[in-house]
Structure formats: structure tokens, C-alpha cells
Amino acid sequence: MKLNLSSDTPIYLQIAEAIEDDILKGILEEEAQVISTTEISVNFKINPATAGKGINLLVDEGIIYKKRGVGMFVSVGAKEKILQKRIDNFYENYIAVLIDEASKLNISKAEIIKMIERGKIK
Amino acid sequence: MKDIIKVAKYFLRDSRQAVMIFYAITIFLVLFLFYMSNGLNGQPGTEASFGGLGFGVMIFLFVSGLNSFKTNFKFMLANSVSRRDIYFGGILAFVILAGFMAIMDMVMSQFFMATSSYQSFYGQIYGEEKRLIAEFLWNFAVFLFAVSSGWMITMLYYKSGKLMKIFISFIPVIIIFTVIGFNNATDGKVVNAMWDFFVRVFGFTDNYSSYNAVLTFILTAVTAFGLSYVLVRKMRLKE
Amino acid sequence: MSTIQIKELSMRYGNTLALDNVSLTLEPNKIYGLLGRNGAGKTTLLNLLTNKIYPHSGDIAFDGESIFSQKHSQKKIYYMMEKNLFPLGLKIKEIFKWTKEFYPEFNLDYANSLANKFGLDVSKTVKEQSTGYTSIFKAIVALASNARITIFDEPVLGLDANHREIFYKELLASYNENPRTVIISTHLIEEVANVLEEVIIINAGRIILKKSVEELLSSAYTISGEKENVDKYLQGREYVSAETLGKFKSAIVLADLQSRDEGLAKKLELDFTKTELQQLFIGLTNS
Numbered sequence: 001m002k003l004n005l006s007s008d009t010p011i012y013l014q015i016a017e018a019i020e021d022d023i024l025k026g027i028l029e030e031e032a033q034v035i036s037t038t039e040i041s042v043n044f045k046i047n048p049a050t051a052g053k054g055i056n057l058l059v060d061e062g063i064i065y066k067k068r069g070v071g072m073f074v075s076v077g078a079k080e081k082i083l084q085k086r087i088d089n090f091y092e093n094y095i096a097v098l099i100d101e102a103s104k105l106n107i108s109k110a111e112i113i114k115m116i117e118r119g120k121i122k
Numbered sequence: 123m124k125d126i127i128k129v130a131k132y133f134l135r136d137s138r139q140a141v142m143i144f145y146a147i148t149i150f151l152v153l154f155l156f157y158m159s160n161g162l163n164g165q166p167g168t169e170a171s172f173g174g175l176g177f178g179v180m181i182f183l184f185v186s187g188l189n190s191f192k193t194n195f196k197f198m199l200a201n202s203v204s205r206r207d208i209y210f211g212g213i214l215a216f217v218i219l220a221g222f223m224a225i226m227d228m229v230m231s232q233f234f235m236a237t238s239s240y241q242s243f244y245g246q247i248y249g250e251e252k253r254l255i256a257e258f259l260w261n262f263a264v265f266l267f268a269v270s271s272g273w274m275i276t277m278l279y280y281k282s283g284k285l286m287k288i289f290i291s292f293i294p295v296i297i298i299f300t301v302i303g304f305n306n307a308t309d310g311k312v313v314n315a316m317w318d319f320f321v322r323v324f325g326f327t328d329n330y331s332s333y334n335a336v337l338t339f340i341l342t343a344v345t346a347f348g349l350s351y352v353l354v355r356k357m358r359l360k361e
Numbered sequence: 362m363s364t365i366q367i368k369e370l371s372m373r374y375g376n377t378l379a380l381d382n383v384s385l386t387l388e389p390n391k392i393y394g395l396l397g398r399n400g401a402g403k404t405t406l407l408n409l410l411t412n413k414i415y416p417h418s419g420d421i422a423f424d425g426e427s428i429f430s431q432k433h434s435q436k437k438i439y440y441m442m443e444k445n446l447f448p449l450g451l452k453i454k455e456i457f458k459w460t461k462e463f464y465p466e467f468n469l470d471y472a473n474s475l476a477n478k479f480g481l482d483v484s485k486t487v488k489e490q491s492t493g494y495t496s497i498f499k500a501i502v503a504l505a506s507n508a509r510i511t512i513f514d515e516p517v518l519g520l521d522a523n524h525r526e527i528f529y530k531e532l533l534a535s536y537n538e539n540p541r542t543v544i545i546s547t548h549l550i551e552e553v554a555n556v557l558e559e560v561i562i563i564n565a566g567r568i569i570l571k572k573s574v575e576e577l578l579s580s581a582y583t584i585s586g587e588k589e590n591v592d593k594y595l596q597g598r599e600y601v602s603a604e605t606l607g608k609f610k611s612a613i614v615l616a617d618l619q620s621r622d623e624g625l626a627k628k629l630e631l632d633f634t635k636t637e638l639q640q641l642f643i644g645l646t647n648s
Binding site for chain 1: 391526529534538555556557579634635
Binding site for chain 3: 125132200201203204361
């Protein structure tokens with residue numbers, strides 16, 4: 001896991017994303033143990049509340065779960081959940097905006113498809 | 123509360139080295155003087171005697187009291203000891219120390235008296251009768267007086283600002299000059315009265331009772347400790 | 362627990378008002394950063410908190426009990442002072458021993474293992490330690506004290522980068538295992554920013570801010586670009602500091618990140634960047 005402490009993205013979000021990335025890449029499989037708040041806190045020298053916030057974010061989304069007295073583990077179906085979340089985000093951040101902008105500029109659907117194909121070549 | 127004993131333990135431990143060195147030097151000096159007096163005693167017309175080592179102890183304790191305060195106060199504060207505990211711990215330590223050195227002095231005096239012409243501090247003032255308890259009490263009282271005054275004086279200095287320090291340093295001088303002044307004004311009556319007072323208070327009257335002196339010294343020590351309490355109560359750590 | 366309540370605390374040194382009616386509540390089990398310029402009143406506040414000096418007015422209470430009351434014990438707190446209160450002739454291992462006497466919770470094994478990690482020679486005296494190692498042994502004592510409230514005043518003064526790294530990691534490891542109230546007073550703001558949970562800024566004897574680091578950093582942002590354009594953007598906005606370098610200007614705006622006018626910024630060709638704690642601190646305390 002790599003964190004960029006001087007990036008614009010809040011650290012707790014970076015932690016959540018980094019763990020998600022590991023799950024997506026298959027480095028962390030279902031039921032595998034996830035790095036603990038303490039380990040994150042000590043290794044990256046960040047306050048445990050911040051580390052905890054990132055972990056809790058994933059717990060709230062059902063991506064990881066807590067086994068009392070043992071630690072955090074990857075939930076079943078986590079990979080799919082993350083993919084879905086990212087795809088939804090992709091739609092929100094890119095597609096919805098694209099459609100919005102396109103309708104403002106009166107670009108037709110066919111023209112958009114042409115542009116996408118143009119993009120592919122690059 | 124338990125801290126009082128720990129404070130005393132620390133104070134005593136801290137003075138251990140100084141006390142050992144003191145006795146080492148004392149014994150060395152005594153042996154030296156012993157040989158001197160023994161060697162000389164053989165010659166006609168010479169009579170050497172030595173004594174009064176208790177006086178040295180008194181000075182030592184006074185200086186100890188002076189010396190130890192600042193470093194010990196800071197260290198105790200670093201350990202979050204309350205000023206009350208520092209105060210009582212100090213008293214406990216001084217009582218133990220004075221008692222210990224009083225006994226040591228007596229033991230040494232008895233030994234020297236038996237082996238040479240030695241007179242202890244007490245003996246020089248009150249005569250050489252072997253009144254062990256009286257001598258111990260007297261030693262103890264004098265030593266306690268010495269260490270408590272030293273301690274109180276340092277506290278006074280530590281707590282005072284620059285101006286106060288200068289003022290305090292002049293007090294003994296002022297007192298002396300005042301007394302001299304009054305004495306001259308009353309044709310010597312002041313010094314006479316003072317002399318009478320001292321004689322009575324130190325038991326120099328007809329039967330040379332040392333118990334008056336013991337009482338005086340203990341009372342003075344208690345006064346010094348009392349003043350110290352007032353001083354230590356809201357004593358701030360200085361920059 | 363150990364909530365610290367400071368109520369209307371004032372402290373005067375001669376004619377200077379070192380602390381001006383300071384009121385503050387510190388909830389337990391957080392790592393606080395006490396930040397302030399030289400002479401702002403940090404050390405005075407900490408000295409008052411730990412009973413080294415007495416205030417002119419006001420009160421300080423731990424869990425409701427005033428620290429000036431007869432039965433109060435200061436043993437809940439351990440204060441690592443910048444100033445050295447330890448006898449110069451004592452060996453470090455003796456200091457460990459005596460600290461254990463006065464702080465029964467002091468963990469001697471932990472202290473020794475930390476000494477090992479830092480390469481501290483515990484058989485040397487205080488006098489014989491370098492500046493860095495003086496800070497190190499004092500920090501070790503504070504860490505191993507296990508006090509409910511642990512205060513560090515400039516803990517990494519004189520420490521090389523490797524040792525500073527060890528310190529922060531050990532602090533966090535200990536804190537994670539054994540949560541307590543930690544207060545770090547330091548000038549090394551950027552270095553400590555991520556370790557802190559909350560930050561308290563004191564300026565000229567007054568508390569100007571007490572916020573979680575996250576909340577603070579998300580309530581400010583830096584805008585930069587060509588000077589005239591930046592000025593246009595800053596119209597009607599509260600900004601805390603601005604720096605101009607030739608035609609380039611950057612300013613820290615005190616506003617919610619949500620309120621950033623991205624449209625305007627894009628039009629004026631300005632960039633938004635995250636504000637760093639140190640920059641924000643400098644801006645807030647520059648007057």
C-alpha cells in the first residue's frame with residue numbers, strides 16, 4: 001500500500017482506495033486479513049483516527065468486515081462491490097457530465113459515438 | 123502521602139556520596155592529627171589536643187542544606203511530586219541524617235577520647251562527663267538546626283527575585299550594625315542583655331545544663347522548617 | 362478518563378500578559394498538537410497545566426477536580442519539558458529507576474527496549490548526553506511513564522531524521538496499544554501534522570483555534586495563478602495570507618472546500634491546491 005501524504009486527496013480516502021485496489025488486483029482475496037488500523041498508523045506515521053476512518057469507510061460499504069478480537073477481513077463479493085462502485089462513479093463523474101455537456105452543445109448521440117471511436121484509435 | 127518516604131529516600135541517596143567523602147576526609151584528618159598529638163605528647167612542654175569534629179559536621183550539614191535544594195526541587199517537580207510531599211520528605215530526610223551523624227559523632231568521640239586527648243564539640247562546651255543521651259540530643263539538635271537553616275536560606279534565595287536576594291544578603295549586616303548602634307546608644311546594655319539571653323538559652327548557667335540548648339536549637343530548627351513551609355507552598359519553577 | 366478543563370486562565374509576567382483569559386477543554390484519548398509562535402504562551406500554558414507555576418486567575422480541572430485543590434495528585438500527567446529538570450550527575454538508568462518510584466506505572470522494560478532502539482547509553486549520566494540524546498532519554502521516560510496525560514514539549518529537538526522517525530512510530534505504537542491524552546508542543550508543524558488528531562493554536566496568549574486537523578484543512582484551500590486573476594477571485598472572500606512572486610500570486614482562502622468556485626477558477630486559469638497545516642498556521646499567526 002502506498003500513500004501520498006502531500007496529495008490533495010484526504011488520507012483516509014487514499015487508504016480506502018489503496019485497499020480497494022489491492023482487492024481488485026487480487027492481492028487481497030476474499031476472507032483475507034486486511035492491514036489493521038494500528039499497522040497503518042505506525043507504518044505511515046498517521047493518527048489512528050484517520051486510519052480508522054478509512055477502514056470504517058470500507059466497513060460501511062460492506063467491502064471489509066470486523067472479526068472481534070482478530071482483525072479486519074475482506075468480505076465475500078468485495079471485488080464485485082468495488083467494481084460496481086467504481087463503475088457507478090465512472091458514470092457519475094464522466095458519462096453524466098459528458099451527456100450534460102453534450103446536450104448543452106447540441107451534440108447528437110451518433111456524434112458522441114463517433115468521437116468515442118476516434119478516441120479508441122489513439 | 124507515600125511520596126514523602128520516596129522523597130526522603132531520594133534526598134538521602136543523593137547526599138550519600140557527600141557524607142561518605144566527609145567521613146573519609148574526617149577520618150584521614152583525625153588519623154593525621156592523632157599521630158601529630160601522640161608524637162608531640164612525648165616532648166616536654168607540648169600538649170596537643172584536638173577536638174570539636176562535631177563543629178565540622180554542623181558546617182557540612184548547613185552547606186548540604188544549602189546545596190541540595192535547587193536540584194532536588196527540580197527533580198521532584200519533574201516527577202510531579204506535590205510541594206507538600208517534597209517538604210515533609212525533606213524534613214524526614216534531614217531528621218534521619220541529623221540523627222545518623224549525631225550517633226556517628228558520638229561513636230567517634232568515644233573512640234577518640236579513649237585513645238587520645240580528644241574533646242568533642244559537646245565536651246568542649248559542657249565538660250567531659252559521659253552523658254551519652256544528653257550528648258546525642260545536643261548533637262542531633264545542633265545538626266538539625268544547621269541543616270534546616272541551610273535549607274530555609276536556599277529556599278529564600280530561590281524564591282526571591284534579584285532585588286530580594288540582595289536585600290536578604292544584607293540582612294545579617296543590617297542586624298549587626300543595628301545591634302552595634304543600639305549598644306552604643308544604651309552604653310553597652312544591649313550586648314549585656316543579649317549575653318544574658320544566650321547564656322540562659324544555651325544552658326551556660328550554674329549547672330551547665332545542655333537541655334536548654336537542645337530546646338533552643340530544636341525550636342530554631344522548627345521555626346526554620348515552619349518558614350520553609352510557607353516558602354515552599356506556592357514555589358514556582360524558575361526559568 | 363481524564364478530561365482537562367481550563368477555565369479563564371490568565372498569567373502575567375511583570376507587565377506582560379502571557380495568557381489572556383484562556384478557556385479550553387481537552388477531551389481524553391486524543392493526540393493534540395499545541396502550536397504557537399515563540400513567546401505565544403505554549404510553555405506557560407503547559408507549565409500551568411502541570412503545576413510548575415501558578416496562575417493569576419482562573420482554574421484548571423482534571424475530570425472536574427481542580428488541580429489546585431488539596432487532594433489532587435498530579436500523577437496522572439507526565440510532562441516532558443524542553444528545559445532539563447534532571448540532576449546532571451544521575452545516570453539514565455538511575456533516572457529510569459527513580460521515575461518508576463514516583464510513577465509506579467512506569468514500564469522499565471519498555472524504557473530499556475526504547476533506549477536500545479535509539480542507541481541510548483543508559484549507563485552514562487545526563488551531563489554526558491548530547492542535545493539529541495537528552496531529548497531522547499526524556500522522551501523515553503515520558504513514553505514509558507504510561508501516564509493518562511502525556512505532554513511532549515519539543516520532543517525531537519536535536520534528533521536526526523532516523524531518530525525522529527523512530528520517535529513518531531514508537532509514539533503511535535504506544536498510543537495505539539494504550540490510548541491516552543497526548544499533547545505535543547512543537548514548531549515542526551508539517552512533520553507532526555499527520556500524527557495529530559486535533560490542533561490547538563495559541564497566539565499572543567490567546568487560543569485562536571481548536572479543531573481537528575481534518576476539519577481545519579478542509580476549511581481552507583490555496584488558490585494560485587496570475588496575480589490579477591487571483592485578486593479577482595479573492596474579491597469578497599476571506600483570505601488568511603497571500604504571497605506574491607513577480608506575476609504569480611497564491612493565497613489561502615478560509616472557506617469550505619465545497620464553496621470553491623471551480624468555474625470562476627477555470628475561467629481565470631487558477632489552480633486549487635491543498636493547504637498545508639504549516640502554511641495555514643503561518644497565515645493565521647502572522648499579525
